Amino acid sequence: MLENYFPVLMFMLVGLGFGLAPVILGRLLAPYRPDSEKNSPYECGFEAFEDARMKFDVRYYLIAILFILFDLEIAFLFPWATVFQEFIAAGEIAWFVFGSVMVFLAILVIGYIVEWKNGALDWE
């Protein structure tokens, strides 16, 4: 059973080698004469203007989180949509299946209203 995973192991080893080999070869074959100028950080040839560890705006982060939430909602709807036809054929149960998804959507809509009202969607 374990030998079935041999290709996976090979894949990992090849992937690792592919990443490491150029770095190691470059270090071994290329000329290597560091000095303080070469090692110092620079921005397009200039001296660095500021520290790289600066605060950045988290607005992107909020939008990204909200995007993931509502994106997942769609992911849940796809399997439901594909089997819904069969439930309609089954009769009575279809309303229950339809209703449960509507409850799920209603919860998301409430979340949407709350985030809108609280200003999470305002860029400024």
Add this chain to the structure above:
Amino acid sequence: MNFVVPDFYPAAAEIFVAVMALVIMLASTFARSVARNLAYLLTQATLIAAAFITIFTMEGEVVHTFSNLFISDLLGDVLKLMIYFSTAIALLYGRGYLADRKIDKPEYYLLALLMTLGMMVMVTANHMLPMYIGLEMMSLALYTMVAFDRDSARSTEAAMKYFVLGALASGLLLYGMSMVYGATGTLEFSGVAQALYNQTANQTVLMFGVVFLVAGICFKLGVVPFHMWVPDVYQGAPTAVTLVIATAPKLAAFAMAVRLLIWALFDIAEEWQMMLMLVAAASIVLGNLAAIAQQNIKRMLAYSGISHMGFMLLGLLAGVVEGDRHFALNAYSSAMFYAISYVIMSLASFGMLILLSRAGFEAENIDDFKGLNKRSSWYALMMLFVMFSMAGVPFFIGFFAKLSVLQAVVAAGYFWLAVLAVVMSVIGAFYYLRVVKVMYFDEPVDSSPIHAAPEVRVMLSANGLAIAALGLAPQALMSLCAFALLRSL
């Protein structure tokens, strides 16, 4: 297609709390000016109403619904009632504290309610997936609550530690669940139990899974060697949040342990009992010894909580001896009694810390209790009750809790464990008594009178008196635990 509309009636309380959470979310968004009070009052009303719904829908027998994902039994109902009460009391104590620090946002109460819902799902899960969903729902709300004072570096650090370690523990738990699924072919607790009974499971894979499950449970209970987060989180979180973490989630973790270990894995009890034995002994030793060194009382109570959870595990590990299951009911009900009485004591101890704190001052060192008797002899007496009870001084509830788990351990024949636990609790009595000594025999550093809302005074007094009263008559609570387990097993 065989699919039937499930019976919603047994889950009425869960559905009610979920709907109310949405109502509070909308109400506090649209009525921003009164949102704080509105969210608080609605949350308390929801918890009380949920208690009534749970009482009215109580069937006294085991009911399954939602394709066996959900179980409604007396054990779950009793634990749910305790969860509502302890959450409600914790929110009552914490309200003034949060208002003094300007962090009493409506979202706090919303998170507390969602945490309660998560715990209810855990308590009534009959399948590993709802168990996991409930656990995550509870934990995510707790991580956020720990970070609620977001300008405080200590509380965000605590939240980060809690989050990272909690995610790791969830990973361990899920890995364990997948292994158990691999071995037994089902995630449903009764199905797992059936597969173990038929001995169709692959033993190696199963044991692998059980080790991970036990590790996940131990993390949530906060016992050695998965205790690292407990002192840091207890100390770093705002005291009102520490109060929440130290109470109801312990009951939910107890429920998780009972459902996973006893409902699903009872047939291999001897295997996980061995693991719990080591964990319990290590927790009792480390918790009591490390607590002695603490000057910060929140940290001290955290270590004391580690040792208390170790004691609680003593009850869980004494159920089966060499295939003999006679002791099981007694042992498990003693563990349940221990968990409930720890929650009552824990509420009062952190409640006292909140009582002594005020705007701009955090009561968190043992020195802050100096001369409490001169400032208010009544609350000094209440704290004395709590400390004596936690130390296990006779005729407080903590004494009977310790006594019943020790009886279970002795009945199971683990004398060395009982002796170790007794010796360690005598050592542990030192740091509880130190607080009492400081309150009665030292001069007060700060002699300002105690300010607190009247409802907090009444509730805290009732809480302290309950510790004494339940100690005088522990029989009722003990037989309730035994009865609930008997009707559920």
